[in-house]
Amino acid sequence: MKQVQNWYQLDNAAKIYPAVRTKRWSGNFRLSLNFNEKVEPDILQQALDDVRKRIVNLNLELKKGLFWYFFEETDRPVIIQPEKQSPCGRIGGAHNQDMPYRVTYYNNRIAIEIFHALADGTGGLIFLKSIAARYIELKYNEKIPEFEDIILCGSEYSPEEMEDAFKRYAKFRTLKSRSELRGYHFKGTILPSDQTSVITGIIPFSKLHEKSKEYKVTVTEFIVSLMIKSFMDCQSKSNNRIEKPVKVSVPINLRKLYPSRTLRNFALYINPGIEPRYGEFTFQEITEEVHHFMRMNNKEKYLNAIMCKNLSDEFNPVVRVIPLFLKNVALFTAFKIYGETLVSSTFSNLGRVELPPEMARHIERVEFMLGRFMAGMPSAAAASYNGNLYINWTSGFCEKDVEKGFFTSLIKMGVPVKIESNLI
């Protein structure tokens, strides 16, 4: 008989995702790493089972309450699967029922695809590293030492891993409004909602860093600027009578501002961009706009005010007593108004992925990928490992104008790019 051990409320950022997912689409992201050798499924399954005994998040199942969704601990087995469907396809269904994540393998690669209600990219990376650490322990008899962001099977559980950090750190001094102008949306031939096209660019990190230094910006700011330029070029070619702002949503990892060790969501978004109605922006001007916007808005006080605004909706007594099925309709509408419509794209940079030498010698690369937007707009995610930056563009459109503009701009700047894709 199934043993119910505990249950958890969804954190503030997670609440929207179950409400807006459909039969074919859910807000997922994916983290993967490639070993030097072909993955052995039996060992991987064993590694996952062992890690699940330690990490509570990996035993959670999404359930419906009368007023809210919640996570419930389950002892249901999670079966690893060979990669069969498009990356970041809908999670839940045949094998793992409504488990909010999936572990897959293909050739040398293991991947974990996570429903965003469960965790953010940082949390997901910890899951993946922990599974990989256990896999290496089992396969190569290596002893993995204590290391930042790796949860070893024998380590002690901390309740902080499951805390809702938004509620802990919100100060409620003031609330920051979410109202913004709607952003430009790239249009094209839409793919079926369960299909995602992926284009991976492998870029030498040193060259990219050097180039971003030339513009006096960080690598993230440089990539966001390039994305904005690429979207701008597409908009100017699209003959739109009224040009809309081009904005790229950038998640900010709040763990850098608050000393939280949560494995759940703890990130907020800021949307740097440009207003083409003011005139044509050169790339230099775009980088300046992005740089100053990021410096201006990536501050604890402002982010806390956004966090408080988000939480204030959740704490609203009227909202709380609305039954879940009505709340779902309201949240879906809110998502359509405030969610994807405000921005042109998203760029999530996981930064440099560090591994202990015992693991690093078995792992060739680490990648991060966002699921496609519901409306299909291209978005990008990046992770750096072993001297390379792996940037994954995911899109729900057949046309690749944005991605092409992005990569060809890099080539023109003298930054070499190697391309991989799931498009044959």
Add this chain to the structure above:
Amino acid sequence: MSYCVNCGVELDRSLTKCPLCSTPVINPNDIDAEKTLPTYPVEYMQNIEKKLRFASANLVTVIFLTALVLCPFCNYVISDKLTWSRYVMPSIIFAWCCAVPPIMIRKNTFLKCVIIDFISAFIYLGAMNMLTTPNINWFVSICVPILLYLFGTFILIYSLSVKKCSVIYIISIGFALAGIFCMMTEYFLRRFRFLEMEFIWSVPVLISCIGIAVLMLIIEKLSKVSALRKRLHI
């Protein structure tokens, strides 16, 4: 390693075309080299675009099929026999023949679709003739010559455009053929109605069309003179 000649990016060895611009990968030094495993499993790496086209075609087919089933059903329920729906059904099939090929065909879409449309039109009009007035053969008397002429006109203009003839030249030919078409239509209509063989309305049209065609041919010749080109460019 291969580079896209169009984008300049280096391409993974498993790729057969550039994912950014669809330029095929041809590396003469790498033809015999063994391809590496694709980055993503082949099970779902089937042509996504092809899937999308099938999905769109299926959707259109379902819409037409619904109409095709509902019309005779409603007609039969109301009138106890098939009356108006006999005309609607061939029309729906004809509309389907016009709507689905542009979605499904990828290479030479325009030419192939027009050929399919002409064949469908032949069959559709023949069927309508049999259903509406089986005693009067207007299909053979009027439709066949007109459709054949239109088809020939299309092929001629299409081949001229493929040969990259000048736009003015093609338009002038188009005007001349339109004039002849009017005359031909009047001829077949009068013959069908057993009227006296004289051309009334088509002659002024033909003369106007020929006049315009000749004028445009002259312009086309003159525009090759550089001094006039800037004044006459279209």
